[in-house]
Amino acid sequence: MSLSNRQRQIVLQLISAEGAVTAKQLAESVAVSVRTVKYDLTDIRDWLAAKDSVLKSAPRKGIWIEASEAARTALREKIDDQLADNYLAPNERILRMILILSQTGDYTTQQQLQARVNVSQTTVNNDLKKLAVYLEQFNVKLISKNYYGYKLNGTELAIRRLLEQLITQQLNRKTLMAELVDSLNTKTEPKRALVLTGEATFDHAFNTILKEAIRLGKQEGDMPDPSTLIATIIRLTIGVIRQGFNQLVNSYHRVEQSQTDQQYSDKLIMRTLDFYNLPALTDDYDYYLGQSVNEKVAPQDHNLVAMTHRIILAVGALVDHDFSHDSQLQENLYLHLSQSLGKKSQLLEYSPFTQDIKQEYPALFEAIEKTVNKELAGDQAVLSEAFVSFIALHFMVSLNRDSQMRTVRVAYVCATGIGITNLIQQRIASAIPNIELVGFASIDDARALIAREHPELVISVFPLKNLEVQVIEVRPLPNAADIAAIRGAVAKKLQVPLAQIKSQQPVVPIRPKPNLEQQTQQTILTMFSIYSELKQQLPTTIDPYYGDAFMMHVFLAVQRIMFDKQYQGKPNQDDPKLVGTVEHVFSDHGLAINRAEVHAILEYLSLSHEVSQEGDDTTGRER
Template sequence: MQLSKRQIKIVNHLLDNDRPLTTSQLAQHFKVSVRTIKYDLSDIKPWINARQNVLISKRNKGVWIQANGQEKSLIKRSLLKHKKFDYFPDPKQRAQQIIVLFGLTDGYMTTQQLENKLYVSKTTVVSDLNTVERQLNRYHVKLIRKNYYGYTITGLEANIRSVLEEIVQSTVNHYDLATIIDLFSVKPLEVKFGISDELDAIYQRIFKIVKQLKILTATSLDYNDILTIAIRLGIAVARLSINRPINSYCPVSIKESEKNQLPYQLFQQVFNCYDFSLLQDEYAYIANGPNANLKDQNIVVLTEKILNFVSTSTGHPYQKDNQLRTNLFSHLMMKLTSQYKFTNEYNPFVADVKQKYPRLFHAIYQVTKKEISANPAVVNDSFITFIALHFLVSLEKYVNRNHNIRIVYICSTGLGVTNLIQQKVEASLSGVEIAGFASFVNAKKEIKRLQPDLVISIFPLKEVTVPVIEVNPVPSNQDISKIKQKIADLKEIPEELLTPNNQTLATTNKREETVSRDLIIKGFTVYEQVKAIMGHVINSKYQDALLLHILMSVHRIYYDQQYQQVTDINHAFIKFIEPIKQVYLNNGLEINDSELVAIIEYLNFS
């Protein structure tokens, strides 16, 4: 049986994890529903079983593939036999296929030819060409539309090869890099990356030549360098096959010592295999990529530019971390001054970094694009992520030594609704702790005594030196966003680091489950009757807060946990005491004076 692209990714993800993963974790990782994951696992299980391995699923534990290291490697090799686009490629994947078709074709391609190649309708092809055009524009390559002829692409050869290289690299990164490299040293397999049959055939031959040269034991280059050189050789062969050289036709001229090194040996063997002349510019492209003439960088100055730009863009003082400065300098020195620049590097953290730290990722992209290269094949997601990891190490150290933000919660009485606010905030954000609760009446006194970092209140507070955020009785997403932004500012860290507090959330959910349906219904009944008595004098802004307060008061009465401290009451509102008390009694609830006064307090804000 064939696996879909997502199912291949799921198998790889399970193989890469040493611990079980729940269906919820898989669903979150692949951004699909739990039901979809379960359907995929039901297809994956027989595929795994057919290879004498077992996909195990246990309730409350998760899913995992029972296999040792060697067996996992064999499973990954089996995945390489699948074409990447066997099952309904999405628009981005079809766009990649179309670009490769253009890159391997001498002349125009008609809509009909594209339909036949991709097995889709004319409407789909026309729509996909818009995606193609956007991707090409990033590389300053143009999509040409010509009536009666069809479509083709035009631009500098280096730019066209750059976009092709990114597509091939992203396809290779779809698999585990170690498994791809393993192809160089084991019995030849039928490799189908699914980009195009022509490129698959070229890379099959290149892999065989690498194996024959026994490169892995005869060179100091790492696997990433070898793979990148192989990728560029495939692109060079494909383009020269349609008479598209990188630049000139000057014959290669290098030192004798360099001829004994891997890049030249592989270049010579592959070009001789295809009966191509050994050209200087082609060799330079294979060894150094499309930016062979990229000027040398002053790494010290570059390091400072990156640190300063990222610090300014994210609002975090990265430039103060000397250890980060040293680590970043070493990384850039290694990447930018090596003999073979900008090699493909598989980076399993790309998706997580882009999703969890978008501001950091974007800032690094902007500055490296400006200071190193605007070519997306050079400054790609993997390149950016490796730099981002150095910044994240610095950020983690800063967060670990940073204190929690102490918060005081304010409502009419300092109890009741503030508990709900506290639960929602602590379930939504990490890095906070309770400094205390206060009523509106004694808010200033308590704030002065507790010295919090932040005050959260359902009522407006004036003449308070501590930052105050006014929220709804049950904080909305907008309220949480305001709180999150303020806490991030106080801690001087990016908002992305303020993750949900899972432990608090679990405790909150458990607490909420203890509230019975009868109490909720009774509480709502009491609220409707109380609102009928005093609703005409309550500000509509605080009616939701009153509802929650009454629900909580019913809960407290039922569990014998009523307020005990009586505060002064505005004489203008005494007339409401007896009617409200009678409402509670009519519903089988004996309410005390403290609870009554707490309800009447809501009239003070109307």
């Protein structure tokens, strides 16, 4: 059997983890529900069993793979093999076709492309249209000729920068980058050929040069840092393939041995060219070192200040968020751009955050990518997803600062406009700190309140139509699902990820207050709210026969907690998940319930479960 892309990510996380990982952590890492992860783990368990490895799990501990280090290495290899087999996903077909077209100076027919990517003629036609659009951002064109096929057209440097971008993207496969860095740091050749692109010519050249780099490192002692060396290896991989069919950066002028510094990088370049029986040409040699012909001069300071300001304004306009007031963003982004664009030698950047940022902030990433491609169109050397992701980090920090300071103005529409306002304020404020309740209103006064306060969001227990402002309909006492809906709307208004809208537990538990009337009202509402949430969140439906008793028990439990008179006793062996549910419901209301009280509440579930097991014939029976 083979694993899905998501299941492979889960296996890689378990292999790399130092200890056990919870199902919740796995679910968050692949952006699915815990239930979906549990289904995936069933398939993963079977897949691992076929590979003589075991998936283990334990309550309150988590999930882990029981395997030796050698077995873990073998599992990583199997995962990478499956990644190679599944390489031709829709977007990746386009990348494969670029790699195919870049290996020849002649035309490649549509039939040849179709055979190489193993799809239909219609699919290839659609892919070629997307490919032509994709190439434009690199100043490369896809040209076609009847009866001949397709070829890449652009300067040699532009085509090589394009290939650098594609190959660098593959480094975002975290296991591959880790394996590369480890091999270079330890000067140990990989035990297997690394699958970098899935295209045999590129992968073979990359692995050959990598091994030569490690051998040279053993001889020389000192090596460049891994990121610099990987960049050089990638450029050499691209260069020897392109130079092999006479695609040169510029001139045929040869480098004299006396012109080289004979540093580590010089020696690696010369050894590689000797191995492939290629001449050392001046412009190509500069390219391998990262010193491009007609290298772009870094912008002057006053131009860079203006560019920074234009980027901030353009990105803000695209994502509909005002970044212009953030002077810290202006300063940090300016410093970042001055360092990145001021380098004499542009090296490929790698960012381990790229995929996470693209997933969590897709609109922001796309806006930054579009803006910097426009601003730096003449400097393709720096334009990569890693470059965009590093810029995105500065904008994300700015968003985080804004979300901490900014609130969403909310109007609340309930039955009377008064009464339970204190409880509602407490519940919503603790769950969603980024809101400002501008007022409460009854259904009759709702439109007047909205017209007067101009809220950004309306929360209502009644359906309200024909309003220009967004309305979220909730229950009279908002439950967990209602809070989640409000949190989602607030996150959207603030343009931040949902995870950034964090709950804040009440600092001080509820205690009797001097005003007896207000305290009594709040206590009753708290009791009923906890009772309602327990009924909704506990998995077993309370049998109607025990319904009144269960409600009274919950009410009295609240009263006992508030007056420090909880049941005492040894903790019982209750289901940890059920215990956590009960504790969480009480905690949401500022009450700390002990295990003896929790056990007493869960006893009603056991009674109801026993009744349900007796069958449907119990309906209407006497008790």
